[in-house]
Amino acid sequence: MKFIGNIFVFIIVSVVYWLFSNNFSLFSIAPNILFTAAISLAILLKPVTALSFCFFWGLYIDIMGINAFGAYALIYTLMCYAVHISKKHFDFDMPIPQIILVFVLSVLTFLFYQLLSVIFANINPLRLKVLFIDPIINALLMPFVFAVFYYLKRKSKIL
């Protein structure tokens, strides 16, 4: 039952991410639902399930893009593992730590992706506005997305 629920959540979040990135972007910037969902699940779920979610969402973003295939799969897997390790030391159930976590991870993810692009794709698609605005949007979005997944995990027991 949980496995089907996981697949359902995976598909729904992927579709919502695609809809947001295609239809609700302002100056090529849209809230990264997938990123915040991945961190939420990394906080809430057991590590193996959370890692699977993050790896396949990363792969999904790689398919949607055209540069350095596998980069996001690598980044999201590392990010999930980092959250898994750090959640023993921090209480990520509260909004403020979540905001800080997402902000920091957004910046790190962006920089790491640029680095991988330079190494493997020989291009540097550096966009400053994304560097500065994306982490803020993602950080502000995080508590809401976390609340949704908290509800799915703790209240409705879907995950």
Next chain:
Amino acid sequence: MDSLRTAGSQKDITKIVVAVYLSVACFLLIFPSSKLVYSARVLFSYVLYPSLNYGSRAEFYLRSIPKNISNLIKADQENRRLSALIGDNIISLNYAGTLIKENERLIKLFDLSSSFKWDGTWARIINKSPDNCYSSFFIDKGANHGIKINSTVIAAQGEIVGLVGRVFEVYNNFSKVALITDKGFSAVGVFGREETESLIEGRGAEILKMSHIPVKADIAKDIEVFTSRTSILFPHGISIGKVSKIYSKNMLMSFIVADIFPTISINAVKEVYIIKTSGKPLFLNDG
């Protein structure tokens, strides 16, 4: 003790999963898979929704994929464009065929009109009312082309020439022709060696009525009826039609009645020949 062991094995599984996922991700990064994945994605989207890749967006979509894949998609687009072009050409070819046939028909008509003993001009029928097709039609020549009211209108079908009607109304660039099949039409017709005269009338249908035929007239089925030399409107000797049925001679009646099948099938006429008149009024009233 058991819970500690479970936690330890959970940690090991997590490490294995992390290692596997990271290895796969690194392999995908190192292996030149980006172009393959992007090619597959473009092909997939092209198969699902080809029109998305048309127009100015095509170059954008094809910018990062290998040459052979882009050539494949471009070939398909070219194929679709050429198929549409072939379809258009077939339509044009059919249209050209009808034009050639029409041209041949008009050449024959033109050759035929050179043997006419009357001067005149050809005109094309531009309007026919389906509910009134045996009454009148409009032609594309009018006063500006020298058409005058009451001019005789004839037509040819193959080598056969026959009466169609007369010009009824004349406008600057078009005219209305009253047909011999119209209910109000009447003319004097002659038949036989003795040129026996009779009255030809329209019935609003394909068949004409011939009346006032003398009882002793030498009339028979299929005998041809022509316009009379005593007719005010029509030149002498134009074929009107052939007798198709003679109604039995009733001794109480002083005349015979017959049906006439017109020489020219009105429904098949496309062009008509307007015979030039002298231009003088039909009834002079010098006062």
